[in-house]
Amino acid sequence: MRNSYFQFKQFRVEQEKCAMKVCTDSCVFGAYVEVAEAERILDIGAGTGLLSLMVAQRSKAVIDAVEINPEAQLQAQENFNSSPWAERLLLHPMSLQEFSKQKPPTYDVILSNPPFFLSSLKSPDAARNTAKHTGELLFEDIISFAQQHLAMQGSLYLLLPPDEALYFAKLAEAAALYLRDTLHVYTSHKGKCIRHIQSYTFNALAAPVVKEFYIREEDKVTYTAAFEALLRDYYLAF
Template structure:
């Protein structure tokens, strides 16, 4: 049975109310997002609030988090309130579509999302997990339409997606004049399969996107790589 919380160095994620628990690839994503100089950040599909809290720890930005699931709304709000950065974290308990209708603040320097993403896999009998993992109420098109309106001209859009869905998102992004600037391919271990792509999009002139590889564990499938330890050393208790 999963723990009811995940303890980081500077904050705790309570997760008993959420279908989707803290996972390693989300932690890699949260630590990899470049927040240098960011003043306003939006987290789409906040879940437990993990990504918002991770970027809050490394920045001075004001962070809006949008979450539609009632249980996750409660969980994220509690996690925000218990953190050292509560005054900079704002939970919006609405859909992205509804949030967009009332959005009147300054553009965001960073928009990030670990969205419901499984388009090509079988669904689970668990309806809560389906909502968290499969596209439905939150579509890729909605994210792009919002980013087109609300991302600063020099801002960046970050996505965490499986490889197949990442390829689809890239095609849709081009239709909205977003260019893929960088892809980090995340592997479970050296010699293993790529499980996720961290994609960075901009509206700047298109260039050949940089492609990097990131390995979570060594070939023994047990030992964390030095690059993983370095990336997560500000967060994980064991580093």
């Protein structure tokens, strides 16, 4: 039976109220994004609050977290309140569209593990659908918000499956948000690419940087040295 929480070195993520639980690719994402110099960060679609907590651990930023689902709102707030950074974690229980009407500040970093699987069949579970499929939150909504509220030298980070990542990149470029780099995340050496971690800026590059990241070795059991190094400050096992 899956635990109702995920224990990290400096915080715990309770997750029994959320349809989408803590998963490895989200942990890679949270540890990968560059936030050390950020003063203000926005987490779009906070869920359990995992990403906000991970970036709070290694930054001094004030972090706004937007979440539309009532159960996830309660869960994220509980996780924020019990963390060492509660005073810097601000939950906004509303949609991104509603939040954009609140005259939010400019952000140095905007990050999101947004609804995805544009063309896949929907699950019969409504909460899981909202968490995994575009419907409540469109890619265009994220791009529009970034155009208005991302600092000129800021970064927008996305975690998406490969097909959806390519689609997002086309939409973003048409809106003058340019792909800076992509991390292809693989389950293992010789395994499949399951996610792209993308960063976007307002500065166009001749060619975005593409890197590869492997979670496990070829035996599909042993974590790679790169994974251990990235998650060492978070995972109890390392």
